[in-house]
Amino acid sequence: MAISLGSMSSSSIPIQQTPPGNPVFVKLDPKYKCLKCRNVLRDAVQTLCGHRMCEICAFEIFDEQPSIRCPGNEDTCVPELKKEEIFRDPSARREVGALPVYCSYRDQGCQVQVQWRQLQDHEQICDYKTVQCSYVTNGCGVRGIRTAIEEHLSGCEYRDISCAYCGDNIILNQKQEHELTQCRKFPIPCPNGCGHPNLPRDEMREHVEVGCSKKPIHCKFTNVGCEFAGSQENVKKHEREAIDHHLQLTTVYTASIDLQSMEIRREIQDISASRDIYKRTVDQCLQEVGTVRQGLEISKMAVKDMKLKAVALTERVIHLERRVEDLARKDTVEKQGRDIQTLRDGQTNISDRVTQIERNGGGAGLGEGVPGNVGNQIQNHERQIGLIDVRLAELDLRLQIHETASFNGVLMWKIRDYARRKQEAINGRTLSLYSQPFYTSQFGYKMCARVYLNGDGMGKGTHMSLFFVVMRGDFDSLLPWPFQQKVIMMLLDQDTAARHLSDTFRPDPNSNSFRKPQTEMNIASGCPLFVSHTVLETRTYLHDDTIFIKIEVDTNGINPP
Known part of the structure; x- marks a missing residue:
């Protein structure tokens, strides 16, 4: 096709x-x-x-x-x-x-010929494809064709192996370093040279600390600064020969202890002074806390009263909202209907009176001033009739808007007289049409659709252009902005109802078209090339000189005000 x-x-x-x-x-x-x-x-x-x-x-x-x-x-x-x-x-x-x-790897030696559409699938499994060694994360930088890399893997020095002693996974070229410095099960000799057989590294630590016969012993005067260490015999000899040295270390250590004691006493005095200051501060804070508690109790009582008042006001608001909803659904419509009927009856009476006045004004036996008075009365009545017609038109428009308004985010727009309206667009008389407003909810966003039957911008003369418009609503201050709901624009199939043409978009939060309206409506946003005239003007979408446009706005995620 x-x-x-x-x-x-x-x-x-x-x-x-x-x-x-x-x-x-x-x-x-x-x-x-x-x-x-x-x-x-x-x-x-x-x-x-x-x-x-x-x-x-x-x-x-x-x-x-x-x-x-x-x-x-x-x-x-x-x-x-x-x-x-x-x-x-x-x-x-x-x-x-x-x-x-x-194959793209023909230069590497591949002689395979495949269909173009199968080339990508072949290249993924081609034996001549240049690939990286799978041990690249271990540090291997070797690259080559797939067959060569498979041979390389068996001898790669960066491959993973298991340590023969501790069983940990290690890299092959790090085996020696692991065994000499890290492996907890690798056998090592005693560092003291006691002649004990080699032990695993983790067991050797316990041997050196507890069971080694040549474990070095420290001098008894270590705590005063003597650093001598050695075998038991050497330590005893050192203690006999280094008495003067030990006395000197002890004297120095004692002097340092005295200095530290003086410093500690001064610090204790400073701490005592600070404690007294802190105590006075705490007492003052306790007094202030008591005052704050009293104020808090008073505030709690005030808040409780405010909550009770808020509950009462909320109940009144809910009651009033219910009354307003009932009035909007029933009484308002009935009242407007009665007003329209009254105005129509008044118009009929006035027309009858004008006819009677005209009939009387043309009869015989009237004075010279009478025709002038009749003309003035006729002019007054005509002005009144004109005002009544305007009010009737306004009421009719309000009723039509009220009857056709949608509050679920869906607009169903029926456009009659397609041929005439398109010709008016071609002649420049009416370039675009606006739909009736619709809403995401009773207190939600207010929107409408705009259509150019002869196209706009790139689609002028060849396509029908369809746009979505955000309008200024009564509850905009309570709604989140910018407008971010998904929008689906559709031209409905009137033949089989299976080939609807649609375009879906999500609003750009940086576009002025979806920010809070400052005028009656924002700049329209949509599709200049929505559908060509050759497709639109077929039995599928144009029937009885009428088309149907549907706009769906995703209402999920909108928190009602």
């Missing part, structure tokens, strides 16, 4: 795309080359005369000059190409995707 480029909108028609990349083709038939760029067809399109081009090349042709011929320049070619007469060519796209190509 050929699909016009100019008629595409946001429908759900699957389009086959040309595979990515720039492969080397085994053999490229000229019929699969673009008439403009002379390269392989990418996303092929076809003209009415049967010539093929890349889709992007086709669009570039229209950017270069306003009126062009087909690049084929044959007698059978159409005299002038039109954008809406260029169609996507699914058949050519399938054939291009099936063209045989060489």
Whole structure:
């Protein structure tokens, strides 16, 4: 099925795309080359005369000059190409995707030929693909084709192995360092040289601390600064020969203790003084806390009274809201209906009176001043009738808005007299139409739709443009801004109800179109190329000179005010 480029909108028609990349083709038939760029067809399109081009090349042709011929320049070619007469060519796209190509790793030795569309899948498993050693996280930087890397893995010095002593996972080239410094089960000799057999590292620590016969002993005067250590015999000899040295260390240590004692006494005095200050401060704070507690109790009572008053006011507000809702649903409509009927009856009476006055004014036997008075009365009555007509129109409009308003975020817009309204848009009389307002809830966002039947911007003259508008509402101050709800715009299928055209978007929070309105309505936002006239003006979407537009706003996540 050929699909016009100019008629595409946001429908759900699957389009086959040309595979990515720039492969080397085994053999490229000229019929699969673009008439403009002379390269392989990418996303092929076809003209009415049967010539093929890349889709992007086709669009570039229209950017270069306003009126062009087909690049084929044959007698059978159409005299002038039109954008809406260029169609996507699914058949050519399938054939291009099936063209045989060489593997991208041909230079590395791969001689496989596959279809273009299967090239990516083949390259993922190609034996000649350049890959990284799987032990790259351990520090290996070797790269090569897949077959060479598989041979490399068995001898890679960065591969993971299990320690023969402790069973931990280690890297092969770190095995020696692990055993000499870290492995808790690697056997090591006693560092004191006691001649004990080698023990695992974690057991050797206990041997050195407890069971080693050559464990060094410290001098008894270690606590006063003597650093001598050795065997038991050497320590005893040292203690006999170093008495003077030990006395000197003891004297120095005692003097330092005295200095420390003086410092401690001064610190104690400072602490005592600070304690007294802190005590007075605490007493003062306790007095202030008592005062604050009294104030807090008073505040609690005041808050309790305010809560009671708030509850009472809330109950009154709820009661009033219910009354207002009831009035808005029933009494207001009935009252407006009665007012309209009263105005209509008044208009009929006035018309009868005017007719009677005119009849009397034209009879015989009236004075010279009478016709003038009758004319003034007629003019007064006509002004009154005009005012009544205005009020009737306003009331009718209010009733129509009230009857058609939606409060669930869904707008169903029926546009009659499509042909006449489109012609008015073409003539410049009425470029766009606005729908009736609709709301996300009774107190929610106020919105409407705007349509350009003859298109706007890029779609002018070829498409119908559809936009979404955020309006100023009565409850905007209570709503979160910017407006962030998902919007779905649809043109409804009146034939099978299965081919609705739709476009979905989420508002850009930085756009002025979705900020809190400062005027009656924000700038419209939507799709200038929503649907082409060739698609719209078919039995599927245009029936009895009427189209239906539906707008759905996602109301999830909106917290009611």
